[in-house]
Each structure stands twice: as C-alpha cells, then as structure tokens.
Amino acid sequence: MKKIFWILVTFVIVSIGNTKEVKAEHKDIERLLQIMYKERSKAMITMDYGQITPYYLSTQKRSQFALEHEKQRSAYIHAWGSKRNLSFIDAECKIKIGHIKRVGNKAKIFLIQSQTISYQHQGSSFNPQKFGIGTRHFLTLEQKDNKWYLVKEWYLDPLEENINLIPVSKESVTKQDLPAYNHDKKRRKYNRKRAVSYAEKYAGSASMAGNQNRYNPKYADYTYEGGDCTNFTSQVLGDPTEGGGLPMRGKWFYQKEGSVAWIRTDALYQFLIYSGYGRLITRGTYEEVAKPNKKFPQAALSQLKPGDLIAYELEGNIDHFSIVTSRDEQGYILVNSHSADRYHVPWDLGWDNKTKFYLIHIND
Secondary structure, eight states: OHHHHHHHHHHHHHHHHHHHHHHHHHHHHHHHHHHHHHHHHHHHHHOOOTTTGGGBOTTOHHHHHHHHHHHHHHHHHHHHHHHTTEEEEEEEEEEEEEEEEEETTEEEEEEEEEEEEEEEETTOOSOOEEEEEEEEEEEEEEEETTEEEEEEEEEOOTTOOOGGGOOOOSSOOOOOOOOOOOOOSSOOSSOHHHHHHHHHHTOTTSTTOSGGGOOOTTSOOOTTTTOSHHHHHHHHHHOTTTSOOOOOBTTBOEESEEOHHHHOHHHHHHHHHHHTSEEEEEEEOHHHHHSOOSSOTTOGGGGOOTTOEEEEEETTEEEEEEEEEEEOTTOOEEEEETTTEEEEEETTTTOOTTOEEEEEEEOO
C-alpha cells in the first residue's frame, strides 16, 4: 500500500513538473509567434525579408511555400497601390492564440491575426488612411536544435492575388464624396445609418472593428461552411434591433439558422432584386464601373451610398458580398465584410481583372 502511495505521489510530482514545463514551453512559442507576426507585417511594407527568413526551413518545401506566400502578398499590395496612385507606409498586427497542441517535436497552432495597414495617396497632404484585416491561421511549427521553425501554414488571405491580373482603368477615377445618409424624418424601411454601424461593430477580427473583434453571437458562423460573407450581409440588412431592419420575408430569414437566401451569395442577390429590396446599378469589370461614361458621368461607383452592397462575380457565379461603409479622403470607396474579415478596406483590393462587380443599391 505504501509502495502504491509513493508511486502515486511520484506520478503527481512528475505530472505537475511536466505541466509547468509544457506551459513554459507554450509561453516560449507564444513569444516567438508574437515576434514573427510583427516582423512579417513590417516586411510586408519594407519588402525586406531578412528578418523573417530565419523562421522558415530552407530544406522543406511547405515551409518555403509559406515564406513565398508572404513575399507574394507584399508584392501584390505594392503593385496594386502603384496602379491606384497610393503608397503603403505601415502595417501593424496583433495575434490571439486559440490553441497550441504539442506532438513530439511539432506544435499545431490556431491563431487569429488582426492587421492594421496604413496607406497614403500620392501628393496627399492628409494623414495616412488605415484599414483593418482579420485572418484565421492554422500552422505547424517544428523544433530543430532547440529552435522552432514554421513548416506549414494556411489561412484565407484577402490579399492573395496575382500581381499580373490587377485591373486598371485608362482614365483615373474622379474624386467623389459618398452621398450622405437620408435624414428625412419620414420613417424609412431601411435604416442605412444603423446598417453601417452594424457592419463596423461586427466586422469580426479585422482591426478597428467593434464588439471586441467578435461576431454577433445571435447568428451562426458559416466561415467553415462555404464562407460567412453573405450571412453577415444579411445581418447588416435585416437585423431588427441593430442592423438595417429590412423585414425578413419569403425565402430570406434567420430562424436558429439562415435560410438559403440568407447565407448563399447567388440566392441573396436574386432575392434582393426580385423582392424589390435592392436595385442593380450596374454590373461590369473594374474599368466599366470605375470610370465615367455617358450613363454615369461621374462613374457608376458614385451612385453607391453607405449601406449599399458590392457583389463580386468569379467564373459566372457571385463569390462574395461586401457592405459600403465609407470613402477615404480621396473618395475611394471602402467596404466591410466577413471571410476574410475586412474593415474600411478599398473596395477592389484583392480582386483581379476577371472579376465582375455588381453595384447594388438598397432601396429606402
């Protein structure tokens, strides 16, 4: 009995020691990740990758693929900025680690990154503009010679785009002010101001979003079931207490879960148009919607108001929705969305010259 007792005591002591060791090791991993992600944000602006290369293994293809991805997203935003006559000048980030699971010499990690990116229009005397992006990361670290290396990473990156496919317009987009909210005292069906406030409060992990960077818990999260952008758009339009207040009806509703029209892109678009809730201003390529023409002397984009929508078509199907929330000091339209989370992001950042843009006015 005494032998069993001392075996148990020894087991408990060893277990406690191992627990402390594991926790300490997790803290080391957390510190490494905090530093690595901050260095990556800096490198995205400076395009100097010397500080982040040591975090990757040169002998592993997946590790090098992850490093190359960071280089490509940096090259993309600078190329996009060049075509839009603006410069990216700073990027900062915060990460929130969801879990760390150690298996042998490897650690599997889930974390959320909230990134703030600053830019300035060429020749502008205004303060730099800022937008926020939130991304969910699944990564694997491997320990070699008492050092941790990133050997695999996946995340839905809104900046993952081919720099050779950035759309351009032969004519520059003229500066426009975003039409103001309608302040008519007459009660309106769609509350634009409240819809925009909802889009800004619940933009999730995007930096500068509200609600402590969390989605509205009243609704399911469809991020891993095809994406949450349409669900979020429906919330913005139809939430009765904080959102735009459009009445749920027909095939568009949320009852414990979203209907097909509530959560699926093409179905929501069809509902908005055929119900009369929305009106298609125009559909076209970047050049077709962004430059002035006979029908839209100040460009079709000038018709958008806060609380209106932009839908993004890829290969014949609507792939994404975003909500118009503001314009920057040069009049560039800014949008919020989910999957990935965006807060005041330039409306076409992350989309290529094959994308068709639907500009959708929500009827008051």
